[in-house]
Amino acid sequence: MRYQSTRGQAPELDFEGAMLTGLARDGGLYVPTEIPRLDPSEIAAMAGRPYEEVALTVMRPFTGMDDARLAPLIERAYAAIDHPARAPLRQLAPCHFLLELFHGPTLAFKDFAMQLIGQLFQDVMARRGERITIVGATSGDTGSAAIEAFRGLDNVECFILFPHGRVSDVQRRQMTTPTEANVHALALHGDFDDCQAAVKAMFNDHPFRDRVGLTAVNSINWARVLAQVVYYFAAATALGAPHRPVCFTVPTGNFGDIFAGWVARQMGLPIDRLVIATNRNDILHRTMASGAHRKQGVAPTISPSMDIQVSSNFERALFMAYGRDGRATAQLMDELAREGGFQISQGAMQALREDFVSGRASEDETRATIARIARTTGEILCPHTAVGVKVAEEMAGEAPMVTLATAHPAKFPDAVEAATGTRPALPARMADLFDRPERVTEVANDVAAIQSLIEKRIA
Numbered sequence: 001m002r003y004q005s006t007r008g009q010a011p012e013l014d015f016e017g018a019m020l021t022g023l024a025r026d027g028g029l030y031v032p033t034e035i036p037r038l039d040p041s042e043i044a045a046m047a048g049r050p051y052e053e054v055a056l057t058v059m060r061p062f063t064g065m066d067d068a069r070l071a072p073l074i075e076r077a078y079a080a081i082d083h084p085a086r087a088p089l090r091q092l093a094p095c096h097f098l099l100e101l102f103h104g105p106t107l108a109f110k111d112f113a114m115q116l117i118g119q120l121f122q123d124v125m126a127r128r129g130e131r132i133t134i135v136g137a138t139s140g141d142t143g144s145a146a147i148e149a150f151r152g153l154d155n156v157e158c159f160i161l162f163p164h165g166r167v168s169d170v171q172r173r174q175m176t177t178p179t180e181a182n183v184h185a186l187a188l189h190g191d192f193d194d195c196q197a198a199v200k201a202m203f204n205d206h207p208f209r210d211r212v213g214l215t216a217v218n219s220i221n222w223a224r225v226l227a228q229v230v231y232y233f234a235a236a237t238a239l240g241a242p243h244r245p246v247c248f249t250v251p252t253g254n255f256g257d258i259f260a261g262w263v264a265r266q267m268g269l270p271i272d273r274l275v276i277a278t279n280r281n282d283i284l285h286r287t288m289a290s291g292a293h294r295k296q297g298v299a300p301t302i303s304p305s306m307d308i309q310v311s312s313n314f315e316r317a318l319f320m321a322y323g324r325d326g327r328a329t330a331q332l333m334d335e336l337a338r339e340g341g342f343q344i345s346q347g348a349m350q351a352l353r354e355d356f357v358s359g360r361a362s363e364d365e366t367r368a369t370i371a372r373i374a375r376t377t378g379e380i381l382c383p384h385t386a387v388g389v390k391v392a393e394e395m396a397g398e399a400p401m402v403t404l405a406t407a408h409p410a411k412f413p414d415a416v417e418a419a420t421g422t423r424p425a426l427p428a429r430m431a432d433l434f435d436r437p438e439r440v441t442e443v444a445n446d447v448a449a450i451q452s453l454i455e456k457r458i459a
């Protein structure tokens with residue numbers, strides 16, 4: 001399997017190369033040159049099988065790794081997910097299900113990919129004997145998941161940039177309380193888009209990236225997206241696929257999770273509707289409505305992990321919608337950087353609208369959804385999941401709808417308590433999170449200064 005950059009100028013790589021490279025050297029994102037299709041009988045055979053087996057079937061053709069190497073890494077990765085089904089389905093209404101993706105060590109869907117990436121990186125580094133420097137950007141969940149996957153490893157330094165004051169207290173403490181010396185939590189004075197722009201700028205500084213051995217754990221990294229494809233198969237086959245189609249609604253920010261759903265559909269999974277659900281940072285919903293992709297400022301919300309305007313993986317979707325035209329994609333990304341937006345061509349918009357529909361939930365609608373679902377079903381939703389549920393309810397049709405429950409409500413206790421009157425408790429293993437000392441460095445939104453801090457720490 002070969003991987004190409006969405007901007008068409010970087011060299012093609014194999015899976016291991018794409019995973020270690022992260023952002024392509026032309027600034028683009030790696031995607032497979034073709035998406036393998038699974039036979040309907042292979043998909044049908046996934047029903048009722050352990051999650052690890054489904055993962056092996058889905059990921060095998062993308063990695064080029066033999067089963068003897070890949071299977072143990074998958075086993076070790078998902079042993080960290082504290083539920084026998086790994087990603088259980090819970091029925092919310094006759095035709096509406098929640099896919100619970102929050103049983104991992106940091107209580108969000110990021111653990112599914114990050115635990116696996118941790119295993120894949122360790123496997124590669126043990127063979128190559130290399131050191132790496134991870135620099136990640138987070139709006140709250142990627143950071144803690146990455147820290148959990150890489151804390152204490154000898155050959156890894158892990159720097160996580162998060163927007164100062166814009167993540168929940170639980171999210172912040174998950175990043176600032178680990179004691180391992182290779183973990184560095186950096187609170188940036190800015191928003192998530194600033195954090196992500198800083199990470200991409202560091203990748204585009206080639207001498208720097210080569211000097212420090214820079215590696216990506218954001219969904220810049222194709223391996224992140226790939227691992228997220230698996231739970232679409234696990235959920236859909238449990239609900240009757242490939243014999244009947246299934247819809248998914250995905251609380252969306254950086255577009256990695258929903259792009260994984262798109263990949264699952266390309267692989268042959270009968271996904272009827274793939275629904276983008278946004279909070280009031282609704283650039284993707286506005287884009288789907290008008291074809292104009294235009295940034296506005298990031299507004300803080302009660303679903304902070306989705307407070308994103310520059311949605312990194314939308315570049316992958318655009319590349320596909322433009323018929324894998326790297327030059328056109330590079331031009332659009334250049335316009336976004338210079339002018340804050342661009343107009344999508346009619347042909348590409350038609351392709352996007354065939355693949356995705358979208359909806360938006362305001363803050364009041366999100367709060368009201370948490371309260372109503374708690375009252376009527378007893379189910380406590382995190383605010384991101386509530387955005388998804390509200391949008392999913394508007395999209396109800398014949399096929400079963402699955403809303404991705406992307407985080408545990410206890411990560412956002414203030415918002416949940418305000419909506420329901422009940423404060424959700426953290427699992428026992430985290431009960432002392434608020435007693436642990438914090439270790440964090442505040443940084444200005446200044447890429448050169450952050451680079452210099454990173455170089456000093458790894459010296």
Ligand SMILES: Cc1ncc(COP(=O)(O)O)c(C=O)c1O
Pocket residue numbers: 108109140141142219251252253254255256257258305306384385406407
């Ligand atoms: C809890 C939660 N829900 C939804 C999202 C949005 O996912 P994505 O950025 O892959 O669109 C995120 C951030 O990634 C998140 O942490």
Ligand SMILES: N[C@@H](CCOP(=O)(O)O)C(=O)O
Pocket residue numbers: 137138139140141142143217218219220253254256305306312
């Ligand atoms: N919502 C994310 C933002 C980063 O997304 P990623 O999928 O590119 O890592 C977060 O919680 O950090």
